[in-house]
Amino acid sequence: MDVTNVFERNLKAFLAGNTLIINPGGTSSSKTYSLIQLLIMIAHRRKYTISVVSETMPHLKKGAMKDFLDVMKGEGLYDEKYHNKSDNVYQFNNGKIEFFSADTPSKVHGPRRDILYVNEAINVPWPIYDHMNIRTNICTFLDFNPCGEFWAHERLQPGKDEKGNDKGIIWLHSTYKDNQFLPDKIIKDIESREFTDPEWWKVYGLGEIGRIEGAIFENWKQVPEIPKDAKRLGFGLDFGFSVDPAVIVEVFMQDGELWVRELLYETGMTNRDLSKKMEEVGIVRGIDEIWADSAEPKSIKELRDAGWLIRGAAKGVDSVRKGIDVIKQYPINVTSDSLNMIREFRYYKWQRDKKTDKPILKPESGWDHCMDAFRYLCTSKLKKPRKFLRQWN
Numbered sequence: 001m002d003v004t005n006v007f008e009r010n011l012k013a014f015l016a017g018n019t020l021i022i023n024p025g026g027t028s029s030s031k032t033y034s035l036i037q038l039l040i041m042i043a044h045r046r047k048y049t050i051s052v053v054s055e056t057m058p059h060l061k062k063g064a065m066k067d068f069l070d071v072m073k074g075e076g077l078y079d080e081k082y083h084n085k086s087d088n089v090y091q092f093n094n095g096k097i098e099f100f101s102a103d104t105p106s107k108v109h110g111p112r113r114d115i116l117y118v119n120e121a122i123n124v125p126w127p128i129y130d131h132m133n134i135r136t137n138i139c140t141f142l143d144f145n146p147c148g149e150f151w152a153h154e155r156l157q158p159g160k161d162e163k164g165n166d167k168g169i170i171w172l173h174s175t176y177k178d179n180q181f182l183p184d185k186i187i188k189d190i191e192s193r194e195f196t197d198p199e200w201w202k203v204y205g206l207g208e209i210g211r212i213e214g215a216i217f218e219n220w221k222q223v224p225e226i227p228k229d230a231k232r233l234g235f236g237l238d239f240g241f242s243v244d245p246a247v248i249v250e251v252f253m254q255d256g257e258l259w260v261r262e263l264l265y266e267t268g269m270t271n272r273d274l275s276k277k278m279e280e281v282g283i284v285r286g287i288d289e290i291w292a293d294s295a296e297p298k299s300i301k302e303l304r305d306a307g308w309l310i311r312g313a314a315k316g317v318d319s320v321r322k323g324i325d326v327i328k329q330y331p332i333n334v335t336s337d338s339l340n341m342i343r344e345f346r347y348y349k350w351q352r353d354k355k356t357d358k359p360i361l362k363p364e365s366g367w368d369h370c371m372d373a374f375r376y377l378c379t380s381k382l383k384k385p386r387k388f389l390r391q392w393n
Contacts, residue, residue: 001041001075002181006174007034014038014139018170022152023143025174026207027190028182031143035117036067039141040077043095048114050097053132055123056222057101058337060088064119065099102128117141123346126151146209147347153209175207189243189267193366200366214349214359216324220332222342226261230254234289236377237310238369239274239296240267246274247373248281248290249341251381257331258378262338262370271302278308285309291376313376321361323379330382341370 001007006029013021023031039050052068054060065088072078072090082091088099095114100107102124108131116136118124122144129151133140142152158169176182176190193201203210230252240246248264263281283290285307292300294312303310334341348367350359363371 001037001071003037004030004034004179004181006030006172006178007037009172010035010038010141011041013170013172014042017168019139019168020133020156020170021139021141022156022169022171023141023174024146024152024171024207024209025143025178026176027145027204028176028179028186029174029207030179030181031174032064032119033067033071035119035141035143036064037071039097039115039117040068040071040092042115043090043092043097044077046095048095048138049111050095050115050117051113051132051136052097052099052117052119053102053124054119055102056336057104059120059123059339060099060101062339064117068097068099108132111135112137114138115141118143120144121152122147122150126155145203146207147203148210173207175205192243197366199364210347215346216348216350216363217328217332217345219328219330220334220345222336223259223333224336226250226252226259226335227254230259232288233381234291234377235263235283236373236375237274237290237292238373238376239293239299240369241269242267245269245340245369247340247369248278248283249338249370249373249377251374251377257333258327259333259335260338260341260374261335262341265340265370271299271306275303275306275308283308291380293372293376311380313380319379320363320375323375324363326382327375327378338370341374344368344370 006023010021010023023035025031039052042048043050052060052064054064068090069078084091090097102108108128112135114137116132118129118132118140121129121142144152156169158171159167161167176187190205193205199210202208231254233251233253236249236251238247245265245267246269247262250261250263252259264277266277269277279285286309288309290308290310291313292310294300294315297312300310300312334345336342344367348371349364351362351364352358353360
């Protein structure tokens with residue numbers, strides 16, 4: 001296998017007998033890919049049961065499970081007859097690797113394992129991690145982007161225990177610079193944020209601890225799917241191209257609550273690409289209503305000329321804050337496969353005054369692509385509700 005030094009450092013830490021190997025770091029450092037490579041190697045050589053766990057199954061499928069298949073097929077190791085796709089288990093000659101989500105109680109509370117890997121551990125609650133870890137015989141791996149301090153920083157630091165024994169905990173920090181296989185374009189995209197988006201750069205460029213307190217939206221939760229009888233309000237569109245992604249979200253209303261699904265989150269999209277993608281995600285040309293960024297009149301005209309029913313969302317003085325105020329009046333349900341939108345809901349927060357450190361009523365950039373698309377639709381279609389049919393809690 002072609003491996004990065006992230007793989008080599010984790011292998012060395014595992015062979016040294018560490019029982020908890022923690023991988024904080026920035027984007028594109030190869031954390032997930034390298035750990036999957038390592039676990040495949042271990043399962044091939046040793047009769048171990050290895051569990052790979054993430055927040056939800058959609059997160060697993062788009063992350064660790066995708067990387068697993070890429071490695072296996074890329075190395076010519078994959079054989080479909082050894083892959084139980086129903087149970088998400090792959091059987092090697094010796095060991096096996098199973099994939100399940102942290103929101104599956106029967107798996108979390110199931111049999112013991114030899115190795116545990118928790119992907120994006122920052123999104124997994126401490127009690128769930130703790131329960132899985134104490135049912136792990138040999139070693140646990142964690143990885144995450146350090147968007148803020150969480151239980152790993154508070155509870156899992158290296159050092160000696162009360163009896164003076166080494167805890168067997170090691171932290172292996174990494175950044176995009178640890179991945180020698182990263183294309184030049186991605187490197188340039190990452191480094192372009194250093195001065196334009198300092199908070200994003202701190203977390204995803206340097207892999208340093210960010211700050212997640214003070215999220216703008218707290219009135220939201222994850223749900224498996226949109227109710228069948230929910231009424232569609234329309235689609236929100238935020239244009240992007242090079243660094244920033246183009247985003248499309250679909251918004252519904254039911255019982256005084258908003259339900260939203262992310263349909264597109266992709267960079268490098270021309271308007272022609274965008275038109276094709278809108279057809280692919282099921283938007284009906286000339287019938288379904290789309291609300292987009294009115295600061296892009298040329299793009300709106302091109303899509304309208306192509307037959308799409310698209311309008312520019314109204315803008316004005318303090319329109320972002322006013323739009324946020326409208327959205328805050330509603331309980332929000334986000335489908336669990338809307339991974340980028342969930343991430344933005346978590347980290348979308350107010351800027352802070354550099355001198356006083358007090359919040360400023362202006363959102364930080366970097367976490368606003370899905371949020372903007374959502375806001376364009378909501379501010380164009382919604383008014384403050386008189387009352388909710390149920391109280392949010």
